[in-house]
Amino acid sequence: MLKKFFILCSGADTDILRACSNGEQNKYAGIGATVFFTAIMATIAASYALFTIFDNLYSAILFGLIWGLLIFNLDRYIISTIKKNGNFTDELIQATPRIILALIIAIVISKPLELKIFEKEINQVLLEEKNTLTLSNKNQIAEQFTPKLEALNSNIDSLQSQINRKEAEVNALYNIYINEAEGIAGTKRLGKGPVYKEKRDKHDTALADLQQLKTENKAKIETIEAQIAQAETDYANKVTTSQPIINNFDGLMARVNALNKLPWLPSFFIFLLFLAIETSPIFAKLLSPRGAYDFKLEDQENALKTQVLQNKNQREIMLETDTAINDRIYNDIKNEDELYNYKRKKARELMQLQADAFYKKQKTIL
Known part of the structure; x- marks a missing residue:
């Protein structure tokens, strides 16, 4: 049950993955677990940051959960959109925007937790600043x-x-x-x-x-x-x-500024930790060889692509054939005297009706 949940978190196609080996399933379960626990850390970080702002526990938890779900959805989307095609350069280019997005997410997640970890040191810096502000x-x-x-x-x-x-x-x-x-x-x-x-x-x-x-x-x-x-x-x-x-x-903001006045190295390593956590699913998928899931997914997508192209070509041929037949039919009947006389009769009747209607209208006006 837990394995199925983590596979769902990875964004993989469960129908295709169900037909793959346990090793392939475990790989995507591990990726999904990383995505899930990253969202948990994002929820905790956002809740603490919002509690610092609003001083209300329930509001902080509510918006923290919303933020965690947002991060979960973004990470799941990032992982699910990376396709293995056998060319590492193309895959890296494809993953570069997603790595940048993961970098931004790592910064956002790590900063509130850094504030909590170094809370005592930050309080000391804030106390000194408050004393200075009081004198000033x-x-x-x-x-x-x-x-x-x-x-x-x-x-x-x-x-x-x-x-x-x-x-x-x-x-x-x-x-x-x-x-x-x-x-x-x-x-x-x-x-x-x-x-x-x-x-x-x-x-x-x-x-x-x-x-x-x-x-x-x-x-x-x-x-x-x-x-x-x-x-x-x-x-x-x-x-x-x-x-x-x-x-x-x-x-x-005061706490963030106070954090920046502390030695940067511990804070930097905490950021690197979250960056590694956030980007690990992406690099795991980039560095891992193509597995059964990748081949099956590519085969399914190619089959669908082929079917779509076939249907498109068939519709184009049908349209071209139907146009040619219609042109031939109308060319054959345009010189028939019977059709000409019939349309000539109807046109004469129409013009007579128009003349009678115009006469009646003018007579009414006079």
């Missing part, structure tokens, strides 16, 4: 807020500088009126005279201005600090909202 993302977002924060901090520094300058001015006036009172500078008279009072009033006025300036600038600084805090909150929110996008950076 923070820097890019920071560049959006840096000019605004610098401008706000510059405003705070400017307001604080105004206070510092005013404090320096008040301190200088304080030293002046103190020195005047002590007789160290100014009039150099000890005691609190009119000059002292004038300088003290100037200091007090400046001190009042300083207090007012501090009050005003403090309110402005608090407003600016609130804007800075809001900008920092917006920055943190942008980083937080964009981080899930980076965390989800592990799709199929």
Whole structure:
């Protein structure tokens, strides 16, 4: 039962193969088994790749089965269309497009399995890329807020500088009126005279201005600090909202790119393995000598071809003969007076009927 199933998978004509030896049947059963298990591997590979994309097990299995059936049908078609005619060069030319197709199928099948085999190494590469993307993302977002924060901090520094300058001015006036009172500078008279009072009033006025300036600038600084805090909150929110996008950076294309960053040799050998599996039925059929099945198939096809050609030639001869007979018949009767008189009579009656019909139509119009 299993042998019949694998022979069916090989695409061979079961009626012809049934009349061949067991060795011939086993050869095609082996080819069919390779086709079947290649389709199984294609189903597994496609299911894993689609699960990576959709994150849904049932959808991945369903589409994986469809893909496996497609690969099975393609492989079966490739094997069944290679005909053994005894000329290896012609057979190789005939098989070249099918080998190219098998190469493409091997790449498609092997790549998802490579992703699964090297999953841990790929995860490490993706983790490094995610960390790099996280830092880059923070820097890019920071560049959006840096000019605004610098401008706000510059405003705070400017307001604080105004206070510092005013404090320096008040301190200088304080030293002046103190020195005047002590007789160290100014009039150099000890005691609190009119000059002292004038300088003290100037200091007090400046001190009042300083207090007012501090009050005003403090309110402005608090407003600016609130804007800075809001900008920092917006920055943190942008980083937080964009981080899930980076965390989800592990799709199929990202994994393929990560795989390409790993050493190529192990991945290449896995590809060669699947290429060998995919092309082995083709090369097995190319390299194997012509067997009983090939001769019987060729004999059946030649018999059918001969029959078709015979029928075609017979129909052509029949057509040619029938045409010649018809030409001869019409040549014989074209000079008969009886046929001429009969057709002349009918033509006259037809023209009379046409004339009567035209007359009636014209009479109706008038």
